[in-house]
């Protein structure tokens with residue numbers, strides 16, 4: 001696991017943008033794993049700007065998102081489909097029939113999980129998976145206690161996750177109680193992973209990631225078992241790390 005510390009959120013977003021472009025330019029038909037949440041917003045904005053400057057094209061890119069709330073329609077402003085459309089897909093030349101999210105509003109969610117996995121297997125493995133991390137260590141919506149061998153599945157959201165995400169809804173009651181998420185085994189099949197964390201609220205999670213045991217109680221810890229993970233932090237998120245836990249501090 002390589003740990004990079006950037007000076008601020010903009011630099012972190014640019015670093016992640018460069019990584020995505022490098023992967024896209026290294027393959028004829030790249031497959032990206034994408035995340036939602038506040039953390040990757042700056043990266044998406046930087047990618048849109050790079051596209052407008054003719055520095056990258058998404059024409060041949062396929063994307064699989066990590067997760068989606070159960071019970072929200074695609075058009076709901078809080079659905080992750082809506083997030084991706086607004087923050088990224090609608091602003092670049094990606095073929096939207098090659099952008100996939102787990103469906104959160106079907107009559108049979110178990111079948112939807114199987115179908116999502118099947119679809120992923122019909123494509124090449126994910127070349128680069130973008131991850132954020134929850135304050136409780138979740139990756140995707142794999143909450144503490146999730147087995148490391150899980151594939152795409154339905155999960156009940158932790159109270160702390162619903163509270164953290166309530167900022168996007170009118171009230172806590174409106175935050176869905178369940179979601180569909182790629183499983184931990186699904187995520188670990190990606191060829192390369194970049195995990196971003198920004199801000200003071202993530203410093204404890206980052207410290208635990210670097211110092212704690214590898215345990216389902218802290219799902220992000222599984223990433224120590226992956227051969228190609230880059231953790232990109234801003235100074236606040238890295239503020240509890242010691243110098244020897246950091247590989248590079250970028251100017």
Ligand SMILES: O=P(O)(O)OC[C@H]1O[C@](O)(CO)[C@@H](O)[C@@H]1O
Pocket residue numbers: 035036037038039040066067131132133134139140141161165
């Ligand atoms: O980037 P944020 O908004 O802090 O969220 C962190 C993580 O939490 C989730 O949004 C789920 O709550 C993930 O998709 C994300 O990676």
